[in-house]
Every structure is written in C-alpha cells, then in structure tokens.
Amino acid sequence: MWDEYLFPASLDEALEMLEAHGGEARIIAGGTDLVLQSQRGQCSAKVMVDITRIPGLDYIEERDGLIYIGAQVTHGQVAASPLIRSRAGVLAQGCGSVGGPQIRNVGTLVGNVVNALPAADGAIALFALDAEVEVAERAGRHWTPIATLYAGVGLCTVDPCAAMITQLRFRALGKGEAGAFERLAKRRALVLPILNAAAIVGLKGNKVERARIAIGPVAQTPFVAAEAAEALVGRTPDEDRISRVAQLAAQAAQPRDSLLRGSAEYRKVMAGVLVRRALWRAVEAASLQEGEDANS
Amino acid sequence: MPTLKMILNGQEVFVDVEAGDLLADVLRDKLGLIGTKISCGEGECGACAVLVDGRAVDSCLYPALKAQGREVTTIEGLGQDNRLDPIQQAFIDKTAPQCGYCIPGMVISAKALLDENPHPTRQEIEEGISGNLCRCTGYYQIIEAIELAAERLAEKGGPK
Incomplete structure (x- = not known):
C-alpha cells in the first residue's frame, strides 16, 4: 500500500519531508479515512508523513474569546472536552456523532475538514461556528475561512502533499448564545448521515441577535443557509418564526437523489425538520443560558 | 523493512x-x-x-x-484459559456470545469503557459498544454481561 511511513518531530520537518518527496508524500493523522482511500486506490501517495507525534499540536484551548483546536485533536477529545461542551456544544455534538468510539479515538477533526465531504458531522458544526483554519506551507502560515477550503465533494484546496492544516479557531459562544446539532441516519452509530444540521443562535432579550445554520449533505460542500438565518435576526424566535426560517433553509438546500441517503424530495422536507429542531434547541439553550447569566 | x-x-x-x-x-x-x-x-x-x-x-x-x-x-x-478476565467471565455467565465473532471486539470495548467509567449507566454501556456490531443481534445479553462485570469489579475494588 505504502512504501514508507515517517514520523516527523516538528512541523518544519513534516513540510520538508513533503517537499523532498515532490508530491509522492502526504500528511496522515488518524488515517481512518485515508487507509480506506489508499486501499481503494483513491490516494496515490506512497509515503505517509504521520503528524501525530509532533509536540504541541494536541491542544484545545481558549485565548481572548477564541477557541483553538490543534491538528492532532481527535473527535473523541473534542466531544469530551469540558471547554467545547460549555462554549461550543454544537461541535461536541457533531464530533460525538462521527463513526463509533474506536473511530473517534483515532480520527481527527482537522482530518474531517481535509476530507472536504459535505456530510462530515464535525465540519458541519465548524461551518455553523464560522471557523477559520490555519494552513502551513513552506512559505509560511496563514488563516483562512473554512469555506475557502472546499472546492467540491472531497476536494480540499489544501494539498496534503505540500501543506497541512495546523489548527482551527472560532469564537467561543458567550452570553445568550447556544448551538445545537441534529442528525438523521438509519442507526445512531457507525452510519453516514442522511442529513445533518447545525444551528447557532444568539439572543438579546427576546430577540435574535445572531443566527447561523449549516446543513449537510445538500450541496457539493457544507451548506450555510445564510438567507434563512438572516430571516431570524431581529425577530422573536417563536414557533411560527422558527418554522418559517426552517422552511426557507429547506428551500435553499439542494439535496440530490441518493441510493444511500434517500430521494431529494424526502431529504428536502427532512432538512426543514432538522433545521427546525436544531434552531428550537439552540433557542431554548440560549435563553436558559441568558437567564442563568442574568441571575448570577 | x-x-x-x-x-x-x-x-x-x-x-x-x-x-x-x-x-x-x-x-x-x-x-x-x-x-x-x-x-x-x-x-x-x-x-x-x-x-x-x-x-x-x-x-x-x-x-x-x-x-x-x-x-x-x-x-x-485480558485473560488465559484458566484465569479469565471478569469481563470475559461475565460474558460467559450471561450467555452473551452467540456465533462469537464480534465478542473479542465487544469485550475490548467493554474493557475500555469500564477502565474509564467503572459504574456506567445502561445508556453509557450502549454508547460504549456503539462501535461494535453483533449480527446475531444479541445486544441485550452483551449489555447485561457488561453490567454484571461492572458489579463484580466494583466488589473486587475496581478494574485492573
């Protein structure tokens, strides 16, 4: 399958290894997707550069209101992190839905992004959180919005044979803000989602100040229902309004007919149901949270 | 190599x-x-x-x-023929294995779960083995076996 398996001791060494092999080497982290891709002939790289032993890429931390997650952090670590659970619960829920425990113990959140699939549970939550991604190349490092990484189904603009994602960041949810993740699948574990949705709502008083909705897989890339979310801002999030916003989101979604996931017609309707549930849970959590803060 | x-x-x-x-x-x-x-x-x-x-x-x-x-x-x-791990013994006592093919993986997942959480709820047990499929669908006996193993380990002072 592969000719060489390397463990660089630093980020620089990892990038040097990629360069030295001129496109024949690529980054591997958990490998839970990459092993299968290699077995199926979907990955031609012959040299694996394993970044899981580089010191200093395993953090989940908050600095100046932003949460940073290093490239080695697994879905399991995200799902169990007290910081993520309290300040970005939607991501804990998304990562907790990936595969089963053994997959979550190995697969990384950054890997979920690099694979660029529109159904990825972790990535959908990151889109709702409006995350940014740090890319490291030989020329240097730069931050970019997560959406700029997605060029199509399974197509990431970061070439893992020349560069790597070192970390993710997003604003921690604060007072009056909360998110929720919803997922429709044939079983509750070990199956890909028919649909998933993540919503974030920020409340001030009884009005919505901020809203974001992400849905997958209803387009080539994770879909942000921006117009629908905008229709919630400045409004009171009652049942009618949330239903209407969810309908707008479903109308904007463009799921395909899929033997695996069901018909486009069915999934379009269900997208509205998932968004409604996610928004409703997010609003409930946000108002609870705002109330708690007011009492403390 | x-x-x-x-x-x-x-x-x-x-x-x-x-x-x-x-x-x-x-x-x-x-x-x-x-x-x-x-x-x-x-x-x-x-x-x-x-x-x-x-x-x-x-x-x-x-x-x-x-x-x-x-x-x-x-x-x-985890154990040898004459000295089974308490989880293995509980699987036998609850007749958890049917065809048996999934059982080594189930026992390993149970071990990981009980080492981290010695007193799991039923739901936590279900989540703990959610990465393991049993085609004989003998999940109830498997869950009961893990509950029994947790009880026995607690009596002995926790898993090793």
Missing part, C-alpha cells in the same frame, strides 16, 4: 512490518494472535478492536507503525 516495537499484552515485541501493514494483519498473520477478528475491514463493525495505550481502536484501519512504542492489548492479553 521497518521494525515495529511495541508492548503487546505486557511483553516487549519486535516484528518486521511493511510500511503499509495494518495492525490487525500484523497481529493475526505475523504474531498469530487470531483472537482479533477482521470482518468489515473498514471500521464499521468493531470486530478488530484492540486497546492502544488503553483506548479502543479499530486495528483494521490502524497503520501498524502507529503502534510504534505503544502498549497494545488484544483479547489474548
């Missing part, structure tokens, strides 16, 4: 592997530890679960060289 050095079931082991070998194949074909099963081969069934540094992983998706310097525990490392 690179040499994989790991602590396998408590013993230091050196084995020559190919760069692309997966841990499940090394365990079964090179080390003869066939208690670890391969079923789906794509991380969906959990029959190949082993512990790496105490955490359950699917060894069919785990590059063997990732285990370099790590502690790996397979089903063979």
